Amino acid sequence: METKHDRPPRAMRPMLRAASFGRGDKARVQILTSKQQTELGRISTEIAFRRGVTIYEADSPADWVFIVKEGVGKAFQDLSNGSQRVFAFLSAGDVFGLAQDGRYVNSVKAVTPVVCFRIPIGELMDVFLGDSGLELQFLVKMTHELREAQRQQIILTRHQAHARVAMFLRMLQRRDVNESSRIELPMTRQDIAGYLGLSGEAVSRAVARLSRDGIVAFRGRHVAEILDRPRFEQLAA
Amino acid sequence: METKHDRPPRAMRPMLRAASFGRGDKARVQILTSKQQTELGRISTEIAFRRGVTIYEADSPADWVFIVKEGVGKAFQDLSNGSQRVFAFLSAGDVFGLAQDGRYVNSVKAVTPVVCFRIPIGELMDVFLGDSGLELQFLVKMTHELREAQRQQIILTRHQAHARVAMFLRMLQRRDVNESSRIELPMTRQDIAGYLGLSGEAVSRAVARLSRDGIVAFRGRHVAEILDRPRFEQLAA
């Protein structure tokens, strides 16, 4: 390494790799301009982690955002059954640490030795809030969507069909403002099957089972009603 | 409905619903300020879709971004085996249509009658590009991540373990700039299992099978090499 400059050379500055919105690049490429790199570099510090080290734990206060410079990390959650759901392997140019409710949602560990750029979330937000802030709201929204997608990945790794359907119902319930026990399902069973990664028949049987077990009652095909909330929550947990 | 104003009343303006970064709200709430709503309203037009109508098709040119005002839609892809993977059910306050490479990645259909705010992508980008544009790159990145998560959902609904492992290997291969047939796997088999939603044993057996079938050779535990590219691509498709 020939780092003989006071300011880090180009290769030492943060990279963000992604496919862009516009026409042109389909590959995962660097999307920051040199100027943007400098701006990020100004507010970030480099930090190294040894292999196997926990970079942060889920639910801890989210004070920093990280960008991977080199090495590989994993973002994961420990599930109640003792297994571990890995959401992503993080490598050079990946961001992690964008939080929800001021806390990290995943844990992150170093799979190999990892070097990151660490950015105080407050300073990053200061940069973002420069103008109308509209864009920030879209960023928030996409981050939210990403978390939803991760939650859905958990659902998809659940094996029991009736548990998947219960999680699906709870998702719909949460989406409404009023969390009544009455849930509207405007979509078809096939749509649900496609969403849950099940066959249509499996959804049918799962619905029948929830009904038979007295956990959820179905008033027609598009309305569900939670009967046994404790068992429902346990299934959907 | 009492729409007697020239300018749409508050309830008629775009909403974005999400959980925010900061401390406070854990629920899915409106995140736009009144001013931001007005700004969006200025560049958007309302458009209604009848139930069952296709709002856009995957791979078609992405000229608009949509925000759901009311109703329910689904974002999906038709898979090669004839089934349909549903990535999300879209309801009030959801955004869709942020593209990759100038084209939509999913198809979207109206599950119920749907009303959307439709925003020309060019005008939205003009608003976003107001200042440094740094924030936009984060938006791009998170959108990219979301697509990755969706791709992973497809993997998770693949039943055959060796197909999942093949898709995983191809993902790692694509991540490297040089798409050589030699693939580094720094993570443990258990990490892979957690990522693919499989047991550790299933990963072992899948690896053994790929090896036995002459599709992939494993040089130690952390290096794979594609031997039969056609069959590999077919598996990972």
Next chain:
DNA sequence: CGTACCGTTGAGCAGGCTCAACCGCTGTGG
């Protein structure tokens, strides 16, 4: 009122999970 498609139910099959034993590597302490 008719015709699709959605939904339900049944029978049989297959692939992944669990439990369990064993191998091999690594790091540690006697």
Next chain:
DNA sequence: CCACAGCGGTTGAGCCTGCTCAACGGTACG
């Protein structure tokens, strides 16, 4: 230097549940 403990990985046996194929019933829409 060697013995051992611990963990990751592999392999085997048996069970479980979701998929496939198939037939039938119901609903919604023209």
